[in-house]
Amino acid sequence: MRSLAERVYVWAILLSGVAFAASRIGLLGDAGWLHWLFLAAALGAVAVLAVEANGLKFGDNRLRRYALGWIIAAAVALVLWAFGQKQVQEALPFLTAQRRIWGALEPFGLYLAGLFLTFMASLLVIGTLDPIADRPRPIERTLIRRLPAKVAAVPMVMVALGIFVGATLWTVYHSFTSSKLLPKSDFVGFDQYERLWATNRWIISIENLAIYGVCSLTFSLIIGFCLAALLDQKIRFENTFRTIFLYPFALSFIVTGLVWQWLLTPEFGIQKIVRDLGWTNFTFDPLFNADIVIYGILIAGLWQGTGLIMVIMLAGLRGIDQEIWKASRVDGIPMWKTYLFVVIPMMRPVFITALVLIASGIVRVYDLVVAQTSGGPGLASEVPAKYVYDYMFGGQNLGQGFAASTMMLLTVLVVLIPWAYLEFGGRKRV
Amino acid sequence: MSSISIRELKLNFGSVEVLKQLDLEIEDGEFLVLLGPSGCGKSTLLNCIAGLLDATDGQIFIKGRNVTWEEPKDRGIGMVFQSYALYPQMSVKGNLSFGLRNQRMARDEIEQRVSRAAEMLQIEALLDRKPAALSGGQRQRVAIGRALVRDADVFLFDEPLSNLDAKLRSELRVEIKRLHARLANTMVYVTHDQIEALTLADRIAVMRHGIIQQLADPHTIYDRPANRFVAGFIGSPSMNFLDGNLVRNGSAAAFDLAGQRISVDGYRANGGDLNGGGTAVLGVRPEHVTIQAQSRPDQTIEATVDIEEPMGADSLQWLRVGDQQLSVRKRADVQHEPGSTVHLDFDLAKASLFDANSEQRL
Structure with a gap:
């Protein structure tokens, strides 16, 4: 009975927090009282525990200092709430200047006061139930153990939940509405998605992303690793070469895009140089040929990104025990075989790091396209991120933008979930 | 006939002379220990014998053959490293057989050599495990096994026991001695631990600053040290x-x-x-x-x-x-x-x- 009540308590508190956050974002609509219901459930659990404890003790309660702390915290929260009330503001004129701030804090103050008082009550009950600190049960583990660390983590958790989880949910929610310039809440089902997949531009974007993604991933890894392996041969001027290869990474995608736009322009770029050398029929104009324009962007992307991959790979190679190399030489294994069968498997964590970096670069590719081709010729070099941006901020069609970004999220999850399952879900690796 | 013969070997790293005009004759079947403080050039000398470092000057003969410019794999050596240097993604069996498979040796022959080495080192039960699932002592056994399957004339040990705790170290020390008694191969063993040197060696070469200070059997080294350095280095508590x-x-x-x-x-x-x-x-x-x-x-x-x-x-x-x-x-x-x-x-x-x-x- 007791452990059940404690568990109910912890879950009720957690759910109440989630419900409160959801209602603040506006996801719950009319059910804005849900967090109070969960808080009441938690208090009910506390009441069950109090019955089990046969009343409460205050004087020699070992947790009374914590309880007192939560009362003070609740009092502060209540004061915040009170500052938001009209009558209080009329009585204390200095508050009126920041009226909007106090108004925004008001609902938080009331909820937090309730939450803190629930904490206080539960701690008093626990203190009565377990007069000596023996084996802490769930409530004590949650509210007492490493309390400073938990308090310190609250802002970070709030930001992470608010920005990442909250904003993602908000976006997904509104992708099912007919929002245009401003977000609205009128549901239209999958209309936005049907329109999205009927749009030629979106299909081209997805195709381009697929080509760019596969090529960028493969070539970044291969070129990056080869450069790192070459640099690892105890060569002279290693630092110089490393700096040269890494330098493009210091440039923004916009600058990279412009530089490669010039280089790939037939009139004064690579094509002109080669023609001036005598090959007068040489043609190399990827940015002006709709069939291969994405490869022109790929070249710029690789030029900018492989340096970083090389540096990461080089760090990984340096982490390989030199005696492994000696052992393979004594065993008479050729160098390429040692790389392929011994060193690369040992560098698995490095490859995963590189993979994550490359993959995130692929999904967000946008500025490179804008700088090089602006999506042209025609629609030939459109990418999903550009689609999202154009519809959200250019086309004043939030619903389409949200639907497109939800599709991007889905794509990432489709790749990520099986990988995460393999990596963490399966049997423990040694 | 001497098994390894080193003549006027010199090795410089840049302007630093690591080995200076070193001469050394190692007899067939002998257990020679290279002993000295860190930085004395003993590991460098071993790496030169193995062919992992190129000599600046001088010659190295193994079994009468001049191997100064030969690749390690052609020198007929097996080597054991301090950090074990096992291939972590391969099973024990894979580790033992990788080099042999690479020489395109017949499958039966590989099988036979692996099982013989495993039996000799008592690691038969571990053949399918990955190195990460082995203890330090077991890993070093596998590393010794990898040298063993090469059927080498000469075994080189580069501080093989330094990464082990004291108890395992003394166990494995006895085992290496037993192995030497059984195989009767030439073994060159680098260590900074004088106990290992005194217990294992037929002869000890005490080195300092790239020069062999004294080359003699353990008793002579202990009782009649050639100079004050050898006398102070050997013996605990010290002289x-x-x-x-x-x-x-x-x-x-x-x-x-x-x-x-x-x-x-x-x-x-x-x-x-x-x-x-x-x-x-x-x-x-x-x-x-x-x-x-x-x-x-x-x-x-x-x-x-x-x-x-x-x-x-x-x-x-x-x-x-x-x-x-x-x-x-x-x-x-x-x-x-x-x-x-x-x-x-x-x-x-x-x-x-x-x-x-x-x-x-x-």
């Missing part, structure tokens, strides 16, 4: 060094220690001139000094009792002679009052006298 003068005492030579004289009659000289006089250093190990109650003229020296260090089976008594200190190994149950005067009897037959300037044994 006492007492500064004094060689003087003539009637017809015989004597060692004068701050006015007290002991006869050096029983000393086994290396051909040095004891009658020449001059400053010298008397090196004597703690176990070759006994504490006497009675003084004997020309045999004992007066000393003042200092602190005592119990070491279990026996204990180390520290004493002062003039302003010099020395330690004496004694039975743990005999007590001496700190500050009292005792008489020390030196076993000159096992002591060493060094020239104070050249530090060579007299």
Whole structure:
């Protein structure tokens, strides 16, 4: 009975927090009282525990200092709430200047006061139930153990939940509405998605992303690793070469895009140089040929990104025990075989790091396209991120933008979930 | 025929001379230990023998064949490393057979060699495990196995036991000795641990600053060190060094220690001139000094009792002679009052006298 009540308590508190956050974002609509219901459930659990404890003790309660702390915290929260009330503001004129701030804090103050008082009550009950600190049960583990660390983590958790989880949910929610310039809440089902997949531009974007993604991933890894392996041969001027290869990474995608736009322009770029050398029929104009324009962007992307991959790979190679190399030489294994069968498997964590970096670069590719081709010729070099941006901020069609970004999220999850399952879900690796 | 022969080997790293004109002959079936403090060039020498480092000058012969410029795989060697250097993604079996498979050896032959090595090292039960699932001792066994399956003429060990804890180290030490007795291959073993060197070696080469200081069997190294460095490096607790003068005492030579004289009659000289006089250093190990109650003229020296260090089976008594200190190994149950005067009897037959300037044994 007791452990059940404690568990109910912890879950009720957690759910109440989630419900409160959801209602603040506006996801719950009319059910804005849900967090109070969960808080009441938690208090009910506390009441069950109090019955089990046969009343409460205050004087020699070992947790009374914590309880007192939560009362003070609740009092502060209540004061915040009170500052938001009209009558209080009329009585204390200095508050009126920041009226909007106090108004925004008001609902938080009331909820937090309730939450803190629930904490206080539960701690008093626990203190009565377990007069000596023996084996802490769930409530004590949650509210007492490493309390400073938990308090310190609250802002970070709030930001992470608010920005990442909250904003993602908000976006997904509104992708099912007919929002245009401003977000609205009128549901239209999958209309936005049907329109999205009927749009030629979106299909081209997805195709381009697929080509760019596969090529960028493969070539970044291969070129990056080869450069790192070459640099690892105890060569002279290693630092110089490393700096040269890494330098493009210091440039923004916009600058990279412009530089490669010039280089790939037939009139004064690579094509002109080669023609001036005598090959007068040489043609190399990827940015002006709709069939291969994405490869022109790929070249710029690789030029900018492989340096970083090389540096990461080089760090990984340096982490390989030199005696492994000696052992393979004594065993008479050729160098390429040692790389392929011994060193690369040992560098698995490095490859995963590189993979994550490359993959995130692929999904967000946008500025490179804008700088090089602006999506042209025609629609030939459109990418999903550009689609999202154009519809959200250019086309004043939030619903389409949200639907497109939800599709991007889905794509990432489709790749990520099986990988995460393999990596963490399966049997423990040694 | 000697198994390994190194002639005038020189190796420079940039402007640093790591090995200077090194000559070394290693007999067939011999267990040679290269011993020295870190930075003395012992691992460098081993890597040169293995072919992992290219010599700046000089030649290396293995089984009479000049291998100075040959690749490690062609030298007929097997090597064991300090960090085991196992291939972490392969099973034990994969580790043992990777090199052989790469030589396109027949499957049956590989199978046979792997199982023979596994049986010899008692790792049959581990063949399907990955190195990460093995203990340090088991990993080092696998590493030895990897050298074993190569059927090499020469085994090279580069501080193989340094990463193991004390207990495993002594276990594996015995096993390596047993392995040598069974295979009778030439083995070259690098270590900075003198216990390993003394227990394993047929001959020890003590190195310092890229030069072999003394090359001899463990007994000679221990009892008749060639110079003061070897004497101080070998032995634990380490040797006492007492500064004094060689003087003539009637017809015989004597060692004068701050006015007290002991006869050096029983000393086994290396051909040095004891009658020449001059400053010298008397090196004597703690176990070759006994504490006497009675003084004997020309045999004992007066000393003042200092602190005592119990070491279990026996204990180390520290004493002062003039302003010099020395330690004496004694039975743990005999007590001496700190500050009292005792008489020390030196076993000159096992002591060493060094020239104070050249530090060579007299």
